[in-house]
Amino acid sequence: MAASTKNILIFGATGLIGQHITTAILDKKEHFGRIAIFTSENTLSTKSEEIDHLKSQGVEIIAGDLTSADAVKEAYTGFDTAVSCLGRPVIHHQLKLIELAEQHPDIKRFFPSEYGTDIDYSPASAEEKPHQQKLKVRALLKTVKALQYTYVVTGPYGDADRGLYLSARPSEDEAVGTFDVKRKRAVLLGDGEGRVSLTTMRDVGKLVAAALLHPDAAKNKALRVNSFTCTPKEIVHEFEKQTGGGKWDVGLTPLDKLNELEQQAWVTNDPKAGTLTLRRIWTEGGTLYDQRDNGLIAMEDGVDSLQDAVAQAIEVQIKNS
Ligand SMILES: NC(=O)c1ccc[n+]([C@@H]2O[C@H](COP(=O)([O-])OP(=O)(O)OC[C@H]3O[C@@H](n4cnc5c(N)ncnc54)[C@H](OP(=O)(O)O)[C@@H]3O)[C@@H](O)[C@H]2O)c1
Numbered sequence: 113m114a115a116s117t118k119n120i121l122i123f124g125a126t127g128l129i130g131q132h133i134t135t136a137i138l139d140k141k142e143h144f145g146r147i148a149i150f151t152s153e154n155t156l157s158t159k160s161e162e163i164d165h166l167k168s169q170g171v172e173i174i175a176g177d178l179t180s181a182d183a184v185k186e187a188y189t190g191f192d193t194a195v196s197c198l199g200r201p202v203i204h205h206q207l208k209l210i211e212l213a214e215q216h217p218d219i220k221r222f223f224p225s226e227y228g229t230d231i232d233y234s235p236a237s238a239e240e241k242p243h244q245q246k247l248k249v250r251a252l253l254k255t256v257k258a259l260q261y262t263y264v265v266t267g268p269y270g271d272a273d274r275g276l277y278l279s280a281r282p283s284e285d286e287a288v289g290t291f292d293v294k295r296k297r298a299v300l301l302g303d304g305e306g307r308v309s310l311t312t313m314r315d316v317g318k319l320v321a322a323a324l325l326h327p328d329a330a331k332n333k334a335l336r337v338n339s340f341t342c343t344p345k346e347i348v349h350e351f352e353k354q355t356g357g358g359k360w361d362v363g364l365t366p367l368d369k370l371n372e373l374e375q376q377a378w379v380t381n382d383p384k385a386g387t388l389t390l391r392r393i394w395t396e397g398g399t400l401y402d403q404r405d406n407g408l409i410a411m412e413d414g415v416d417s418l419q420d421a422v423a424q425a426i427e428v429q430i431k432n433s
Contacts, residue, residue: 117221117327118145121191123178123198123209125149125166126159128273129227129316130197136317137195138169143325148172150187178205181212188216193324195223200386203245210252214259221260221327224249227316229390230265230336233398240393241378242386260327263334264320267399268390270310270339270416272425272432275387277310277394278347280429287365287373288384289344289391291351293429298351299363300344301370302395309338309399312416312424322409329408336405339416350422367395 120137124130126149137147149166153175156163163173176183178198188194194213196206206224213219224246231243231250238247253261272278272291280292286299311319319337323330352360365373370392377385393399406412416424 117193117324119191119193120144120147120324121174121187121194121219122147122149123194123196124202124225125151125171125197126155126162127197127199129269129313131162132313132317133195133197133227133320134166134171134317136314136321137324138171139318140321140325141170146172146190148174148187148191150174150176150178150184152177178202179208181208184209184212185216188213188219191218193221193223194219195320195324196225197227198225200242200245203249206249207252210249210256210259214256219259221262221331222253223262223264223320223323224253226263226334227266227320228269229267229393229398230334232334233393237398240389242389260331262323262330262332264316264323265334265336266311266316266319267309267338268311268394269316270312270418270421270425272428273313274432277308278421278425285384286363287369288388289365291347291425293351293355293426294433296355296358296360297362298344298348298360299365300348301365301391302344302367304345304348304362304364305343306395306397307341307343307400308394309341309401309404310421311337311339312421315339315415318415319406319409319411322411326409333405333408335409336401337409337411338399338404338406339421340418341400342418346418347422350418351426354419354422354426367392370395 125134174187231246268277281290289301290299374388377388
């Protein structure tokens with residue numbers, strides 16, 4: 113029987129990536145049936161404008177406690193697909209969501225909150241600290257019988273929102289990597305020539321919507337998708353081109369230095385530790401593949417280029433400065 117992903121229930125819809133995923137699903141709403149979000153009472157009151165906007169676009173709002181089995185079971189009724197965009201602090205709650213989905217007669221497909229680094233890139237991935245909660249989710253999904261799954265693996269976001277790959281970091285923190293439009297200063301990771309695969313957040317949304325629209329191609333698969341692949345040096349050249357053509361001041365954080373910062377951060381419980389691990393993985397080439405999977409979900413075209421991502425990053429940095 114062909115897989116069906118028609119009626120969509122989204123968890124974490126108002127979060128950083130959840131907003132983009134929800135917007136992209138709504139952009140294709142003529143192809144879907146019901147679209148709903150499951151959110152907390154707290155979000156209903158703290159983000160009332162966003163919630164009203166979603167309602168005005170026909171989104172059903174289901175308020176409840178993510179940890180209540182009864183609330184989740186009731187919410188699942190009538191939906192064939194759950195898309196989780198939950199944030200890292202609540203990733204572990206997906207284990208219960210999956211167990212309940214497996215038992216529920218309606219839910220057929222679960223998209224766990226991935227949308228980032230491939231947590232199964234190589235044997236070494238199993239040991240990486242930031243991957244542990246997501247690995248437990250994948251391990252559980254290997255054991256389910258009825259429930260299908262899709263992992264959308266995008267690599268780092270090619271955006272300039274706080275902390276993301278194309279963002280400006282405070283100067284005391286720039287060794288973690290920075291592209292600072294105001295200071296025309298960049299610190300590149302590694303030797304600046306290693307390729308990295310990036311996906312803009314608006315493309316993450318479009319790629320998830322496309323995976324929903326190609327349920328058979330995306331069935332029980334990790335889709336390794338992206339917007340583009342480039343080197344940090346190519347990124348800084350693009351910033352130079354789009355900010356008047358003059359040379360930026362460019363520094364490097366070589367891989368051994370990045371490793372050292374990462375080790376130190378874990379020892380001192382620095383909140384940047386996870387970020388440093390991910391950036392070390394990206395710098396080691398852990399986002400690269402012989403081939404991307406965009407074509408499987410008809411997304412070979414229509415994704416952002418390096419030029420698009422840098423143009424958007426400049427706009428975001430100027431707006432936020
Ligand atoms: N590739 C990258 O560069 C990159 C960067 C950042 C994140 N990611 C990945 O993207 C996924 C989502 O991360 P995010 O940054 O978008 O998450 P986020 O904005 O921190 O949180 C997403 C949503 O999770 C729910 N949530 C968070 N904390 C909660 C709590 N304590 N109790 C109940 N619900 C809570 C909220 O749902 P409501 O909307 O319902 O309130 C929130 O909007 C993660 O898997 C993360 O690893 C990747």
